[in-house]
Amino acid sequence: MEDAGRAITAARARVVAALAARLRDLDLAEDAFAEACAAALTAWAAEAPRDPAAWLWRVALRKAFDPGRRVAVRERASHDPPAPAPTPEDLLMAADEPVPDERLRLIFVCCHPAIAVDARAALTLKIVCGLSTERLARAFLMAEPAMLQRITRAKRKIRDAGVPFEVPRREAWPERLEAVLATLEIAYAQAYEDAALAADGAPFAQEVLRLSGLLAELMPDEPEVLGLAALVRYAEARRPARLDAAGAMVGLPEQDVGLWRGDLIAVGARLLDRAANLRRTGPRQILAAIHGAHLSRRETGITPWTDILMLYDALLVVRPDAVTSVNRAVAVGEAKGAAAGLEALSAIADRARLTGWLPYQAARAALCARAGRSAEAAEAYRAALDLSPAPAERLYLERRLATLASGG
Amino acid sequence: MQYMLLIFEAVDAYDGEDGQTKLMDIVSKHMALAGELRASGVQKEGAGLQGVETATTIRTGGGVKTVHDGPYAETREHLGGYYVIDVPDLDAALAIARRIPVLDGTKVEVRPLIVH
Known part of the structure; x- marks a missing residue:
């Protein structure tokens, strides 16, 4: 069952994004995915499918398009009949139709400039990373009902104002990509702060790490995207050294370099190199370079x-x-x-x-x-x-x- | 989807010596844009509104309707004109809203219509 949980987590962003792009409704996409996950826990008890993402995609789509169930999903009826397990036919179809990769579209939707600035980071972490409203409320130091309202309002705006589920055209990128990067920066700042407050800050940062890496993978020719991914990795590399045994913060110059994570530093350096080769500098690349300079103490002993x-x-x-x-x-x-x-x-x-x-x-x-x-x-x-x-x-x-x- | 693009400009936007020239310039640009949007079937309707000094407001209070001189609220900005367009999504509406000829300081609000 632990494997099922892991497989669902790994498939989540891709499947929810594909559902949202197909259904053009974030609520419906989230609900359908949740239903498919519930079905998976039963259906996968004996053996997990070869391609869990494709399985979840097929089952969630069927649930979303079933008119009876659609109403049930909307009204959150507690007496839903157990979800039918997919037939071999379903799995065959799943093999024929790979889950389309719409993650970039979904990120652009959640970070649309028409969405309130303070809602974008929460919405992105909720929809793309699947963080719970409760978890987000804690991270953003808000009451849960207020956070829920913020997310609900943003989703409603997307639906009612006709925010398109599209990657914007190239000429719109400067503005739109800036909104995405600013959102991820806010999300990471939150995760970074959070680590100092709570023992469970790490999973939150883990999601931002994953998200920034995903963006770098999807937009490999955007230097600021690579810069941000490097920045997040550099900062995360120091996490194990940020608190002492008594739980007190340790200032950057006093941190034990032996605790810094070499794996993340190496990935960050590669990302920043790639960004530098594109020869268009920007604030995230410079910030990442500053972090990188601090990290060089690991090799040289001096800052x-x-x-x-x-x-x-x-x-x-x-x-x-x-x-x-x-x-x-x-x-x-x-x-x-x-x-x-x-x-x-x-x-x-x-x-x-x-x-x-x-x-x-x-x-x-x-x-x-x-x-x-x-x-x-x-x-x-x-x-x-x-x-x-x-x-x-x-x-x-x-x-x-x-x-x-x-x-x- | 249908959207209304509402143009809010300063009440005194076209005051002063060169006001008339500025107004003529903006109006001719509106004609050009509206002509293009109508030809491509995007624009459903639209108009510039006469000055706020021509406004009359009917207020309803306690079930009684009374007629007043002036706009609904005394503000520095007023609704100067609007377009109603039919486009696939908000990005398309925003792209057209950006092209609306305006003076510095003008705001264009984009609102989807309730269509039955």
Whole structure:
């Protein structure tokens, strides 16, 4: 049965995408797939089919097109008759008609610019990766009913406004692909944060890893797609080193490189190489290069801060936002000394708005501490702690504050 | 699917010295686009609306209907005109909405029609 679960997970994205493209209705596609899975658990008890995806596709299609069942599915009747197992004929047909690969279409639908920005990441993870509403609500720090409403509203908009189930034409790619990449970035940021909060963060990140890899496989000539896939792999490679035994966050420069995952680093490097050969740089490629530079400490023993600062300077040109500015100031602090770092931090234009932002306070605290300005450092650590950090980061900040107080 | 493309522009969009010139320019571009869309069978209907100063509103309150001078709400923007088009999907509708001639600051809202 564990095998059946694995086979279903592996087939999921492809089958749901094919169903959605055929049925032009996300709800119906999800329902039909769920029904086919329920049928599979019984039918596969003795022996799993040779091609589980094709089996699920055939059975789900039949369920979706059966008019009686369609109503039953819609009304979620609890007294549904048990699903009929597919006949040998069905399996033969399945062999004749491979599951069409519509995953790219589905991703473009879920990330359509006509869908609210804050709904796209959740919808994509729900429909393409099959994450539950409950799981998404936890990851996005929302109440489950609110998350359900957000997803339901997005699905309804897709159906009622006539969002097409198509991969957009080439000329529309700059805008449409940007929306897809931004969505995946949000999804990954969520997964990354999540890892620090919850022990079960890893499966969530696993889905984003899978999704970004899938996109890279489907669009191998888009450098930013490859850049994002590399970025996610580089960041994930450090996951085993991000928390210490006590559950406290470990800062990047203090992480034990022996815990970093060489397999993911190698895949990330290959993706980034391929992106570089396409000679169209972009923010995700630069970000990935920054992560890659940090990872080079695994080989050389030192972090190349001067290189990292140059990369941040480049990133700031294409992505002049607060996050980049604060991270760049940290790099300045490492490459040119804490005083220079603090100067860079205070040169950020809309600094007043940053005071309520945890990474800003944490960066200021660390720079002040290194510059010997202990009182200001303590003040910034306290400000950071007041901004409700995740448990792992709270522990980290508390320790830093304690070290400061003891004059260490 | 049928969509209505609603053009919202600033009430004072065509005020000022060169207002008339700007208006004539936009109108001629509308004629060209509408001509093309009608010829290809995409456009069902459409029109520019006269200025907001010509608007009269009937309000219903407590079962009583009263006639008022002016638009339904005093806003800086008003509905300047609309197209109704019949296209396969939202992307096709958005592609046409993008082509509507507008002044800077104008918004075009795309809404599917309820078709019985």
